[in-house]
Amino acid sequence: MPGSFRSGVSHVGDFLRDHQRALRRMQWVIVGFYITLLVVPSVLPLPDRTASVFNNLTVFAQFAFWGVWWPFVLVSIPLFGRVWCGLFCPEGMLTEWASEHGRGGAIPKWIRWGGWPFVAFALTTIYGQLVSVYQYPWAVAAVLGGSTIAAIIIGWLYGREKRVWCKYLCPVSGVFNLLAKLAPVYYKVDVEAWRHPVRRTESINCAPLLPLRHMQGAAECHMCGRCSDYRGAIALSMRSPEAEVVYIAEGNGWQTTLIVFGMLGLAVGAFLWSASPWYVTIKQALAEWLVNRDIYWPLMANAPWFLLTHYPEVNDSFSWLDGSVILMFIAAAAICVGGPVFLGLWLADRLLPPLQRPGVRDASGHVLRSRLEGVHKLAQGLIPAAGIGVFLGLSATTLTLLQHEGVSTLDWANALRFALLGLALAWSLRFEWRLTGLRCHYALVRIGAVVLIALGLVPFCGAWVLFFVVW
Template sequence: MIPIQVVRVAPPRKTHLLQRLGDAMRRHARLIRALQWMVVLFYLALVVLPVFLPLPPQGASVLNNLTLFAQFLFWGIWWPFVILSVFLLGRVWCGVLCPEGALSELASKHGLGKAIPRWLRWSGWPTVAFILTTVYGQLVSVYEYPQAALLILGGSTVAAIIVGYVYGKNKRVWCRYLCPVSGVFGLLAKVAPLHFAVDESAWREFSGHAARVNCAPLIDMRHMSSASKCHSCGRCSGHRDAIALEARWPNQEILAATPRDASTPDAILLIYGMLGVAMAAFQWSASPWFVALKALAADWLIAHDSFVLLQDNAPWWLLTHYPAAADVFTWLDGLCILAYIGTMALILGSLTLVCMRGAARLAGDIDWRHLTMALIPLAGLGVFLGLSMMTTTHLRAEGVTLDWLGPVRTFLLSIALGWSGWLGWRLLWRQQVHRLASLAACALYCMPLLAVWACWYLLFFVW
């Protein structure tokens, strides 16, 4: 009799389409790397080449002038749609396409590999960096002039390479702790419907051999519960049969019973950075209040025979200075921009902060930082709308009719307000307090929503 040997075959792992997509990202890492390097070249060309060209003459078009073409591509298409992509796909931009991240990781591969110091790990850096670069960008007119763009973007890239070279081995220390937009992307990724999910029990029970994964942004993959820090690079897809690309309800992370990664720096970035500074930065050049402020200050200076601040002798890297384009800021211009952005950010931000804290207190058992995360749709779509103003400016200059713009903006603002309003209501209404207290909390929560709506309404439909 021939003995029958029973061979136990492990059942094949059930995979769905997204999981297979994530696994394909891991398998085709070289292809992703090649794509990344193409973006690096494209980015360098867009940032560097226009600096060596004369300013666009009157009547130039994005179709026949490289500087205008680069401006349109960079500020009109690239940035608004990167923001939108993070909303929809998570931080795929960071993990798959970002040129700065790729360069920083390459430098880290060949660098000194030093331990990351404590000061660099401070969670407030992305907030500080976002606010400073936003304000500085306004002073030097980063959207209009190639030198200013090279200074800010190129400076950031050089810093990313230096940090990568000095700290970590094969990592993206810059992206994790210092990048000026990493905080904003981290907030937006919280509502992305796609994310790399970890099944902790599958991780524990896995008994085979698992190859080491290099998670460049230094995430504790096993305990990753938020999409905020994950760059969606796909390198860990299928790791220990526990990590997979998955779809989720966009509100899942915000409505989670326990707040995930809702830190004070995140809340401050959202309140003062995205709702305050960014809004004021998009608004000041169209604001009649800014004109009134400047006129008042200029009158006062002239009445007091003080003309120092009315001079326009600041260098271009401090204040906009392009006499050939008849675009020169005086010291007073610079101070008024700072005053306008600072005041608006303080008013809007502080109103939001007080309302969030008050609403959370009234509702009882909810952390104000957790409640603040409900404002992500409003803040994120606001940044998209603000950046897309560059797109529409270029399209108008090209003679494109934009009759549809008003309704589209109204539609997007309505979605943002409705989404944030609904999230806030869900978070507040489920608390175990008297219904009157819940109502008062909801009313308080709605106040910054109305204030932000009023700011956009003035900018898009009144001024």
């Protein structure tokens, strides 16, 4: 019977659908708050050492953006899906609003390129480190403000009432897409009810351009609720948080790159370099090498603030050498941490029987599979580990800011960090166990594959031990 698949939680979706105007008003309030925190600190003098979150807007904005907003948006995604994107994100709202009033052009091919989620994440992460985005309001204005202006321009140019920016270009959409696969809520489509609609058949606007009828998971849905009860066939529903990764997500080359070399590799380098004595050693060795050859220009700290950190008034400026060593450090982390993870996945894939995809066959009837299809599926199991890495790095900033406010955090922080890391790793390995079970029934082979993947994660774990304990 149509509608019988609806459960109690589906009323939340209906509520969101029925209050879209109120939600839009709330989004404008968030936009006002966001722009204030972005613009006002950048015209104020830099805070001195005594400035606190309670008496200085710049420090308050720093805490709001990096101490609260980022880490907890990240936590909200595996808990509630991309509710942040659909209901609260000022950038998403502004790009959709621009698209409502814009040119409505067709989406060009370059925007649809599948590599953007990784490339935009990598570039933003690296650029943020070079300009010290966690410390300085001008850098925040450049990174977040630049992204918001780009979102508005893309919204104005392409799509009609759509979120083209969010779907294809947003620097964090790739990360959110992966984490949303763990959410225990999603909009479920009842195919039978869709075929025989009993109500609500007038068209609706799914801003992130999802093919509603064939929607299977939560990865791309912004949870806005507009499609709730559409044709009596779509309803907010509960599910196992493992269902999408195990049964739906296939992964692809760019998603694997984002998980393995982006979130597990590059992000670790971006969080660790400033605490690393290796960074200082490499920099000193290179500086000596340059001075011995009378090459001095890389030691000059004369780059503008929007290229490299440049705040001589507080004695904080990066030389060209600083910037180059940061880049080298992050690239090395991506290779040294991401490389073993990829190798572990690849060896595990080789150990297992080929991944079968019934129905995808070549002319002679052989099952078609790309050489890395099995690796991509196994990589999806590492989403919890990848997510916790980014959370640990961002929450380190939260704790640093809290310490500045006089809150003693070190006693319990490391215990909590390693507990969270352990839980996320255990969940990832449980995923791998289930994913290997889709391909093989021999326990020893499955154990071997999971052990190989676990071994690949050792440098990732080692990096956090260095960061939180050794350094």
